[in-house]
Amino acid sequence: MTAMLPETPLGVALIGTGFMGKCHAMAWNNVATVFGGARPRLEVLCDAVPDRARALAPQFGFARSSEAWQSVMEDPLVDVVSITVPNGLHLPLACAALEAGKHVWLEKPMALTLNEAAQMAASAASRPDLVTMLGYNYLRSPAFQAMRALVEDGALGQLYSFRGVYDEDYAADPDLPWSWRHTLQDGGLGALGDLGCHLVSQMIALMGPVAGLCAQTHIAIPERPSATGMTPVENEDSAMAMLRFASGAQGSFATSRVARGRKCHLAWEIHGSLGSLRFDQEHMNEFWLHRRGEAGFTRHLTGPDQPDFGAFCPAAGHNFGFNEQKVVEARDLLQAIAGGPACGPDFARGHEIETVIHAMARSGGQWIEL
Amino acid sequence: MTAMLPETPLGVALIGTGFMGKCHAMAWNNVATVFGGARPRLEVLCDAVPDRARALAPQFGFARSSEAWQSVMEDPLVDVVSITVPNGLHLPLACAALEAGKHVWLEKPMALTLNEAAQMAASAASRPDLVTMLGYNYLRSPAFQAMRALVEDGALGQLYSFRGVYDEDYAADPDLPWSWRHTLQDGGLGALGDLGCHLVSQMIALMGPVAGLCAQTHIAIPERPSATGMTPVENEDSAMAMLRFASGAQGSFATSRVARGRKCHLAWEIHGSLGSLRFDQEHMNEFWLHRRGEAGFTRHLTGPDQPDFGAFCPAAGHNFGFNEQKVVEARDLLQAIAGGPACGPDFARGHEIETVIHAMARSGGQWIEL
Amino acid sequence: MTAMLPETPLGVALIGTGFMGKCHAMAWNNVATVFGGARPRLEVLCDAVPDRARALAPQFGFARSSEAWQSVMEDPLVDVVSITVPNGLHLPLACAALEAGKHVWLEKPMALTLNEAAQMAASAASRPDLVTMLGYNYLRSPAFQAMRALVEDGALGQLYSFRGVYDEDYAADPDLPWSWRHTLQDGGLGALGDLGCHLVSQMIALMGPVAGLCAQTHIAIPERPSATGMTPVENEDSAMAMLRFASGAQGSFATSRVARGRKCHLAWEIHGSLGSLRFDQEHMNEFWLHRRGEAGFTRHLTGPDQPDFGAFCPAAGHNFGFNEQKVVEARDLLQAIAGGPACGPDFARGHEIETVIHAMARSGGQWIEL
Amino acid sequence: MTAMLPETPLGVALIGTGFMGKCHAMAWNNVATVFGGARPRLEVLCDAVPDRARALAPQFGFARSSEAWQSVMEDPLVDVVSITVPNGLHLPLACAALEAGKHVWLEKPMALTLNEAAQMAASAASRPDLVTMLGYNYLRSPAFQAMRALVEDGALGQLYSFRGVYDEDYAADPDLPWSWRHTLQDGGLGALGDLGCHLVSQMIALMGPVAGLCAQTHIAIPERPSATGMTPVENEDSAMAMLRFASGAQGSFATSRVARGRKCHLAWEIHGSLGSLRFDQEHMNEFWLHRRGEAGFTRHLTGPDQPDFGAFCPAAGHNFGFNEQKVVEARDLLQAIAGGPACGPDFARGHEIETVIHAMARSGGQWIEL
Helix, strand or coil: CCCCCCCCCCCCEEEEECCHHHHHHHHHHHHHHHCCCCCCCEEEEEHHHHHHHHHHHHHCCCEEEECCCCHHHHCCCCCCCECCCCHHHHHHHHCCCCCCCEEEECCCCCCCHHHHHHHHHHHHHCCCCEEEECCCHHHHHHHHHHHHHHHHCCCCCCCCCCCCEEECHHHCCCCCCCCCHCHHHHHHCHHHHHHHHHHHHHHHHHHCCCEEEEEECCCCCEEEEEEEEEEEEECCCCEEEEEEECCCCEEEEEEEECCCCCCEEEEEEEEEEEEEEEHHHHHCCEEEEECEEECCCCCCCCCCCCCHHHHHCCCCCCCCCCHHHHHHHHEEEEEEHCCCCCCCCCCCHHHHHHHHHHHHHHHHHEEEEE | CCCCCCCCCEEEEECCCCHHHHHHHHHHHHHHHHHHCCCCEEEEEEEECCHHHHHHHHHHCCCECCCCHHHHCCCCCCCCCEECHHHHHHHHHHCCCCCCCEEEEEECCCCCCCHHHHHHHHHHHHCCCCCEEEEEEEHHCHHHHHHHHHHEEEEEEECCCCCCCEEEECCCCCCCCHHHHHCCHCCCCCCHHHHHHHHHHHHHHHHEEEEEEEEECCCCCHHHEECCCCECCCCEEEEEEEECCCCEEEEEEEEEEECCCCCEEEEEEEEECCEEEEEEEHHHCCCCCCCCCCCCCEEEEECCCCCCCHCCCCCCCCCCCHHHHHHHHHHHHHHHCCCCCCCCCCHHHHHHHHHHHHHHHHHHHCCEEE | CCCCCCCCEEEEEECCCCCHHHHHHHHHHHHHHHHHHCCEEEEEEECCCHHHHHHHHHHHHHCCCECCHHHHCCCCCEEEEEEEECCHHHHHHHHHHHHHCCCCECCCCCHHHHHHHHHHHHHCCCCCCCCCEEECCCEEEEEEHHHHHHHCCCCCCCCCEEEEEEEEECCCCCCCCCCHHHHHHHHHCCCHHHHHHHHHHHHHHHCEEEEEEEEEEEEECEEEEEECCEEEECCCCCEEEEECCCCCCEEEEEEEECCCCCEEEEEEEEEEEEEEEEEHHHHHEEEEEEEEECCCCEEECCCCCCCCCHCCCCCCCCCCCCHHHHHHHHHHHHHCCCCCCCCCHHHHHHHHHHHHHHHHHHCCCCCCEE | CCCCCCCCEEEEEEEECCCHHHHHHHHHHHHHHHHCCCCEEEEEEECCCCHHHHHHHHHCCCCEEECCCHHHHHCCCEEEEEEECCHHHHHHHHHHHHHCEEEEEECCCHHHHHCHHHHHHHHHHHCCCCEEEEHHHHHCHHHHHHHHHHHHCCCCEEEEEEEEEECCCCCCCCCCCCHHHHCCHHHCCCCHHHHHHHHHHHHHHHHHCCEEEEEEECCCEEEECCCCEEEEEECCCCCCEEEEEEEEEEEEEEEEECCCCCCCEEEEEEEEECCCEEHHHHHEEEEEEEECCCCCCEECCCCCCCCCCCHHHCCCCCCCCCCHHHHHHHHHHHHHHCCCCCCCCCCCHHHHHHHHHHHHHHCCCEEEEC
8 A cells, every 4th residue: 555655755835724724734644644655744834824824833743834935835845735725826826836846735626717727737737747636635535436436347337317416505694794705806616616616526537528518507695794785796606507428428516505504415426327326425434326136225334445444444334534535635645746646636637627617607508518 | 174175975987097096096995084074986997998997996996897988078977087097198088078077187297298288278277167186196295295385484585496306217227128108109208207297396386487497308228129129219218407497596407217226216405595405205204404593404204293194193203105195185186176275286287397397308408488 | 916805895893983993994995995805895983972983984984883882793794893992992892802703903002901911812712713913003014024024034144133112202291191091000001002012013023932031111200290280100101121032132122102202213123144134113114134245234115026015006115104004904804814824913922912011011120031 | 722732742652553553643643733732742652563663653653663561651751651452451551651650541441351440440549640541432523522512411301211232243254263352361341342331431421320230141153263163252242231320210232243234333312301312423423313392303413513523624514533533532631631621531430331341241131230
């Protein structure tokens, strides 16, 4: 398992200390504990708020802190940069890191606009010696890895259709104040950018490329309270789409940030000629498989039979956690840097994901060929 | 509860003795047992196969048998006709019954073509003294009745979106032989006609009228074995659609007859400003409600608090059955005949349902305004 | 399927018109509709309240009504008597019916005391020409029938252990008024008599005879409001037991009428050398089977593969109902009367069930060998 | 949140590098990342196999390795010792650590025999300046912490009964070879020691002290293959018990290591005068609460409203993992060492847990007062 991991420690910088910054920090601290290989050197923790960087660096196990991301890029002790800053900064930081010769681990969504994503993909393409990876962590759960292998191995036969949703309720309350997140300029897409891109990342990993789509979006709560009164919301609260895959299969797709009661309902079902598969991220430690001739769906409970559960715990049913998906992601990144199998989604695949969600955003009910 | 039921017995004829014919027979035998009122007279059981009608009449509790539906229509002892014959015969039988002055209880789908449905609706409109009802029995489960009341009472607030599917796997096996059911001429629509119309019946009961839709269909298994070799399938194995409701809400819709492992997965979810609701007919004795401020979804188990559970059993959790939905339907029909509240869907509403599924069938990915 | 059913109609009397009386009435009206055979003649409906019998007889489809059960027993047109009166009357009515040469279908629990049950079993033994059957309807669900067959066919291998509960909450409210049901004299056992006996009926059908047990009981709400103030409750609100089966397997057992939120939680799990099985009556249309080598538990959804689902509906997933269990029970009774396979539980088996629950009631924490 | 955490780093030794050793290592690496406070110094990793300790120390982030636990105890840089060695070594290592003035974090079960546990408790009692903690990690899940708070706050009212099981299937295969684990001498108790003690730890945290119990045990697979043929199994494959709590409530209890299909089925239900609560560790990110007057059980999905979810992830529904329970445990230990609230179970409470499971093991169907 550790054959592909680096034998000499890599130097790590982490830029951004919010929710996902902490998640990256946890992963960097334990990737070697779990998977072996040389333990990364946690060199610099960077945050634009100096006190915050200074306070958190020792807590997160980093040797130094910084308030200037530009200097981090020039740091010769840094080999790989984790970028978990607000989405509007993804473009400059990622490109600077690549120009400085650093491997890049970037949180999703890739960028605010499709144009930015294209620039980033071009930047990555110009440096094929560097590894880029986007933080689509839901691709790393043992359940998802096992399901993807089942599909690739033909357990479902020819794929007929995909039905996917990703619903949460973080914006369901009309009293949630207006913020820059509700603008196209600074927030970019709404539910599609926050949630939909995750569903796309799983969908194309399972079903292959999207050939065409037709979508509609909805702003359920058209204005929200701000300091200056009620201010309009510019990006979508929800979106839905129909799709045609290059394979000939068809798909339905929906996402919402105003779905009361849903917390992480990234859920989908695939029907194939030989069987069906279904999954819900709220129950990330199980999936349901039905094969031709069986009496019903069987609940597969996450365990060491599924990659990479066993590295964390040898006993099935003991529950893999959200944050542990990130540790697998870190392992994949380290393997790719060490010359092991390519990990994904890289910036090229990230651009493909962005192409899909931006097509949904602009479809307005018309078909778009991709 | 019995105030609106007929005080003098109505004479009943049942035409058709298959799956749904038996279901009607069970309902006619027990509607008075359960709800009171005058016990219907079961006058004639009719089937084109004389031996079959003759053998089943005493078993089903009917006084006489017949092989000629025309004579049934002229029978002066018959007040109401249950029609459960193949779909291609719905038009002539229903119209003949109305012309003969009989109330009509007709199984879904209403007709093979939208034109037929329009004729039938016109025929019913010309006889406002007669009651027509289509057998959308899933509208009668205690769970559905309770959920509809919750939506009507505003428990979910303003409705944002509907997500619905109805999937079964009765045609998932490619070895299932070709039959007239797979032709447009004799079978009419495929999954939309068998399954989709049920989902539409619930959707419009909950969300109100459809303003527009865009759909695509799929023939997953393009040909099936017949006596003369492999023969093409003409109607859809699956369909999916996006919808806009007159209310401004949006909807997604999908149905399949080739969804391996699914048996009666008529399932949907509604998001509103104040709460969410979800349901799956495979678990017809429960629904899930989340209201603003609550910790999660609450499982409501069917019981006497939900209409009309208590007439069948006074104890919650004891499970209402598929066939009992039909008994409620019979009660509603009898009430309407006795001058009580209108029951539905009548032929006008049935035509509206057909309009939606036929629009889906012909959309070809283009928006259709309704 | 109909080979064993009577070819000439049997005359039926139903005594008692409460919850279970109505359930019997529904079954008598549809047993031939569903299973064929000669349609029973519904001769007399009897209730101690004359108006009630008179009003309900036509509603329930009975030819006549009566207020005197004694005369019903002497009625030459009556072949079989359904007894659904209060438990304290089971002994005299059942014995009178047997003495009068009638077959007897009696609701559970069999009797108020073990002594009464013994008298009734002796009475039945003296008339081997007559069929007796107790209304343990949960034995007739398609799921239970399928599970029993799996166990009998050795699908679980050697049985190791049984874990069973039956919990409801009908007495959970301390404000529920005191009644004669809370006395040993008139109410007999508490949760054990109402609920526990159902669990015993399933347990011994699956696991075989009980060799010994040790139990404790609990009166959670020691007194309840009555017209004369707070009055003591005499019978148990809950009970739990450990058991040893004659086979060497072990069992745990619990029942409660004060389990808030539980409505019909008759649930159990069996572990065997080759697999495990689990079930919950609140989800009576599914069971869960795991066999050695499989990835998890498979959800078996009720359908025509399970006895006797197909006679009611040809399509899996369409949900069998509580009342339909009673129709199967009626069919079994009619078959036994016609000389077909013995149905159960008869009075001998009923006495065995009573022996177990009365042993639990008196155990006081001491082992009792049976 | 960090107020009670040490301000100066504590030195840590970890003895044992198996399943739970790795789990402790992950926790030590991230306790400060997650909760703040001074980051512990990971001083020594110790394993009896020198190569293993040497190889894993850098992987696990420890500064040094050792093959001699005795020297670890004397190490002045070590303040706290994590002990995850085989159960037979718990007594000498824990006592040595206490004698050397180290705080002790010991995996369960505490000891092989009740006598050993008593010695260990006495040893801890003699050093009240040192903190002892047993690794009952299931007490730390957000769901359990929230449920315990609900019970303590009276949300269930007066507690009537507890129903608990802990079933797994790790020994269900009769071909699983015999080992020292199947002996009383070296393995100690069977299912009770491995699994039952976890259930007891939760049960007494929720229900309070056990006043008396009556239990039976079972060796389902009496002999297993070994190098010398079939060798007898000495400790129990399963056990079940009835209990009386000091509060007057009653309980049922069962555990098995031969329950096919069950992976981590630590599941229980509590009935109280005001509500009911149920939980299953296989679904550790949810629990079900019913309160008087509500329509059913509500599924509470783990999120930041439950302690200590928010320190790991701010978003509900994102799933807490098995290993993260251990991070909370480490935080509690560090807090207790820093003079914060006592954490548990300490050795005194551990002895109480052992008292219960050993009473079950020796009960032989007789009541034992505790």
